[in-house]
Amino acid sequence: MMDRRQKKTREAIFNAFTELLSEKSYHQISVQDIIDTADIGRTTFYAHFETKDYLLKELCAELFDHIIDTAMGLPHRHACSYGDESDSVFLHLLRHLRENDRHILDLLASDNNELFLRYFKSELKKLIVSQYGVGNEAPHAALPEEYRIHHIASSFVEAVSWWISHRCKESPEEIAGYFAATVDPLINKN
Amino acid sequence: MMDRRQKKTREAIFNAFTELLSEKSYHQISVQDIIDTADIGRTTFYAHFETKDYLLKELCAELFDHIIDTAMGLPHRHACSYGDESDSVFLHLLRHLRENDRHILDLLASDNNELFLRYFKSELKKLIVSQYGVGNEAPHAALPEEYRIHHIASSFVEAVSWWISHRCKESPEEIAGYFAATVDPLINKN
DNA sequence: TTGTTACCAAACAACTTGTTCTGTATTTGT
DNA sequence: ACAAATACAGAACAAGTTGTTTGGTAACAA
Numbered sequence: 310m311m312d313r314r315q316k317k318t319r320e321a322i323f324n325a326f327t328e329l330l331s332e333k334s335y336h337q338i339s340v341q342d343i344i345d346t347a348d349i350g351r352t353t354f355y356a357h358f359e360t361k362d363y364l365l366k367e368l369c370a371e372l373f374d375h376i377i378d379t380a381m382g383l384p385h386r387h388a389c390s391y392g393d394e395s396d397s398v399f400l401h402l403l404r405h406l407r408e409n410d411r412h413i414l415d416l417l418a419s420d421n422n423e424l425f426l427r428y429f430k431s432e433l434k435k436l437i438v439s440q441y442g443v444g445n446e447a448p449h450a451a452l453p454e455e456y457r458i459h460h461i462a463s464s465f466v467e468a469v470s471w472w473i474s475h476r477c478k479e480s481p482e483e484i485a486g487y488f489a490a491t492v493d494p495l496i497n498k499n
Numbered sequence: 500m501m502d503r504r505q506k507k508t509r510e511a512i513f514n515a516f517t518e519l520l521s522e523k524s525y526h527q528i529s530v531q532d533i534i535d536t537a538d539i540g541r542t543t544f545y546a547h548f549e550t551k552d553y554l555l556k557e558l559c560a561e562l563f564d565h566i567i568d569t570a571m572g573l574p575h576r577h578a579c580s581y582g583d584e585s586d587s588v589f590l591h592l593l594r595h596l597r598e599n600d601r602h603i604l605d606l607l608a609s610d611n612n613e614l615f616l617r618y619f620k621s622e623l624k625k626l627i628v629s630q631y632g633v634g635n636e637a638p639h640a641a642l643p644e645e646y647r648i649h650h651i652a653s654s655f656v657e658a659v660s661w662w663i664s665h666r667c668k669e670s671p672e673e674i675a676g677y678f679a680a681t682v683d684p685l686i687n688k689n
Numbered sequence: 690t691t692g693t694t695a696c697c698a699a700a701c702a703a704c705t706t707g708t709t710c711t712g713t714a715t716t717t718g719t
Numbered sequence: 720a721c722a723a724a725t726a727c728a729g730a731a732c733a734a735g736t737t738g739t740t741t742g743g744t745a746a747c748a749a
Contacts, residue, residue: 312747314555314695336526339736350697355738452680460681463657464650471649490642491650492685494684502716502728529705540728545707 319357321347323371326364331391335365335421369428372413376405377432381439398440399465399488403481406469418473430466437461441496457495464492509547511537517606519612525611527554535663550599559618562603566595567622586630588630589678593671598661608663616656624652631686647685654682 325347329338340361344354358364368412406413417425437458468488472479479487515537519528529553534544548554596603607615627648648682658678662669669677 310748312695315747318696340738341736352698352739353696356695360738416524423617427613452677456658456677459661460654463653467650467653468646471646487642487646491682491685495681500717502726504715508727530707531705542708542729543727546726550707 315357316348318349318353321349322357322364323352323368327412330416330421331419334419335424358385363417365424366428369425372416372425373429373432376402376413377436379405380436383440397485397489398436400481400485402465403469403472403484407477407481414477417469418476419469422470422473426466426470429469430462433465434458434462452495461492461495505547508537508539508543511539512554513558514542514545516558517602520606520611521609524609525614528601544667555614556618559615562615563607563619563622566592566603567626569595570626573630585677587675588626590671590675592655593659593674597667597671604663604667607659608666612660612663616660619659620656623655624648627651642685651682651685654678 317486322343325343329342329346333342338361340354343361343364344351347354358367380402383398383401413425416422441461465488468484468491472484512533515533516528519532519536528551530544533551533554534541537544557616570591573588573591596607603615606612631651653660654679658674658681662674
């Protein structure tokens, strides 16, 4: 069983951290800041997280793992499944980002976005491999599979990044449309 | 006229900085490290650069501005100029990155790549605007112009990033080919 | 109730940044 | 060639940072 105290302070640290992240940029936040904001002892912080970077990593995991996992469970779409992007994994992700967990978009909108987007991208690659990945009959002979995966993942992350920089004016459907317009030829072969 | 001493120490600082960047990651490098490696006085460093971040910025400028500027001078290619990517701006950039200034690729290969690629991308956007930018007759009605520019710039930077992560095994021509395969429909309308 | 565990407070050494002082060497302009 | 301006070095500085150690207190689980 997990000690109630542990959960509490862990929560307090995460809360303090995200609160600070919405004010300052990551590298301007000191461990001392987190300790003060979370109102915990210095020793306690280091008992929970070896370093500030590990804290960030665990926060990323907490933020994205659930989203990615649910998307993993979606029916796989192969190169041969045409049209109808209305329920594509990507649209699913966009909706999930906006609706279920607005907290994420706040963090992504700060000037720390690169930190989170990097993590997001690496997780996204796994998802893309599982959905559109290797094993299909060479959708693009001239393009290495790795390059294709890298490009699709990057493009999606950049789409999200662009979306956020526009303060999410557009609907998830619109963004999914833009994204599809740029990478569809690489996913569906016609 | 510029004092000989200034040039010398400025060079020494840049050299020390790039040397350190090939060993450690940016955030692990202290001003003290740079001072020690460059073998200069503490006061001298701060006389030249207000902070470590400004040093980085000026290094980026020194690295990329020339490359981008020469590419700016190239003949503009409009949406209507078909085929023959063999002398596209992008291929030009790739060759320039590899041949003229191997120093850059060393830095881009370190784990600080994001720092430089971010600068590179922002400069690249200007270049793309000037080459394929606004003013063309709506190559993609469904795609906002800003989004298109953002996507093209990102895709190229990611291509370079992928290239480097592969230790530049491929030739510039190959990478230009991969890049073209992913974004050509957005540049040349057929 | 009795260990076990999480917490806190305080102090710690080692390091960081950016500034300020004084003195020395080099360059520049005339 | 000489004087004034300027770039540099070295040392010391306050203020802040990180990560660890100590000893004591409270909460938990069995």
